[in-house]
Amino acid sequence: MAQKTALIVYAHQSPGSFNAAARDVAVEELTSQGFKVTVSDLYAMNFRSSTTRDDVIGELKNPDLFQYGEETMLAWMESRLSDDIVAEQKKVEEAELVIFQFPLYWFSVPAILKGWMDRVLTQGFAFSLQKMYNHGVFKDKKAVLSFTTGATSSMFQPDGINGDINVALWPLQNGTLHFCGFRVLAPQIFWGPAHCPAGVRTAMLAGWRSRLKGLLAEPPLTFAPCELFDLSFQGGFLLRPEVKEELAPQRYGITTGHHLGKPLPPDNQTKAPPTDN
Numbered sequence: 001m002a003q004k005t006a007l008i009v010y011a012h013q014s015p016g017s018f019n020a021a022a023r024d025v026a027v028e029e030l031t032s033q034g035f036k037v038t039v040s041d042l043y044a045m046n047f048r049s050s051t052t053r054d055d056v057i058g059e060l061k062n063p064d065l066f067q068y069g070e071e072t073m074l075a076w077m078e079s080r081l082s083d084d085i086v087a088e089q090k091k092v093e094e095a096e097l098v099i100f101q102f103p104l105y106w107f108s109v110p111a112i113l114k115g116w117m118d119r120v121l122t123q124g125f126a127f128s129l130q131k132m133y134n135h136g137v138f139k140d141k142k143a144v145l146s147f148t149t150g151a152t153s154s155m156f157q158p159d160g161i162n163g164d165i166n167v168a169l170w171p172l173q174n175g176t177l178h179f180c181g182f183r184v185l186a187p188q189i190f191w192g193p194a195h196c197p198a199g200v201r202t203a204m205l206a207g208w209r210s211r212l213k214g215l216l217a218e219p220p221l222t223f224a225p226c227e228l229f230d231l232s233f234q235g236g237f238l239l240r241p242e243v244k245e246e247l248a249p250q251r252y253g254i255t256t257g258h259h260l261g262k263p264l265p266p267d268n269q270t271k272a273p274p275t276d277n
């Protein structure tokens with residue numbers, strides 16, 4: 001049987017950071033489970049975050065009006081993407097599990113990791129209009145956001161000063177990962193490690209290690225499947241009327257994003273729904 005492979009896309013500058021410790025726990029635990037673990041240490045690699053013409057080798061299709069998405073899709077088809085992108089795409093292709101390890105920056109990922117997403121997840125390689133969401137290219141892969149915050153968990157409650165963490169996670173988990181097909185596992189959130197006693201930090205790392213033991217068996221978060229929508233430009237990619245009617249009596253919206261003007265389903269982006277068994 002082929003060896004299971006995990007990719008950790010890691011974005012922290014300091015080897016002494018809590019993020020580095022969380023990365024090391026994942027490397028150790030997954031390796032001990034027989035995984036081949038690859039780490040993309042983005043700062044150490046000096047990974048470029050900007051999307052530029054340099055990402056395409058050779059002539060541009062339209063040098064007068066550079067369109068990054070178009071040009072990189074063509075370049076992907078013709079094997080003309082820059083070497084650093086191709087190397088990362090190969091790692092993604094090989095991995096059945098991708099862990100993103102980072103400190104939360106402005107309710108999102110650090111720029112260097114956003115750059116990895118912008119540059120590596122190119123059209124054709126990671127998505128197309130035919131292959132998106134639950135039909136996405138990476139539908140047989142799992143992904144998880146593992147991140148630290150400066151804030152406490154209460155600050156990210158629906159009644160906390162920062163607002164609901166589920167809302168903050170929607171663009172990354174739905175708009176990027178699930179869009180490319182990944183089955184997104186519940187995020188691993190290390191709340192404010194810089195502001196808690198050493199013992200609590202040690203316990204957080206132990207919790208991560210223990211979760212990693214069964215990570216791949218966890219059910220993924222739920223999203224709205226493409227089948228609920230009219231997938232045409234005429235239909236505006238809107239929820240089909242009969243589906244809307246069927247969902248009308250339900251108390252909650254479908255997901256954090258597809259709230260339909262109703263209360264958000266609680267913890268939709270932080271917890272998988274309970275399974276029947």
Ligand SMILES: Cc1cc2nc3c(=O)[nH]c(=O)nc-3n(C[C@H](O)[C@H](O)[C@H](O)COP(=O)(O)OP(=O)(O)OC[C@H]3O[C@@H](n4cnc5c(N)ncnc54)[C@H](O)[C@@H]3O)c2cc1C
Pocket residue numbers: 012014016017018019020021102103104105106107108147148149150151152193194195198201202205
């Ligand atoms: C530009 C920017 C934007 C930001 N935006 C946000 C935001 O929107 N929301 C938000 O909440 N926060 C935000 N922050 C804060 C940021 O998310 C936190 O500073 C970061 O997540 C803390 O993680 P760290 O790994 O850097 O912690 P560190 O400071 O590296 O680590 C915390 C503590 O853990 C200790 N430690 C290291 N290794 C271990 C180990 N093995 N065992 C036990 N302890 C260990 C360290 O020594 C340290 O004492 C932002 C920060 C910046 C710079």
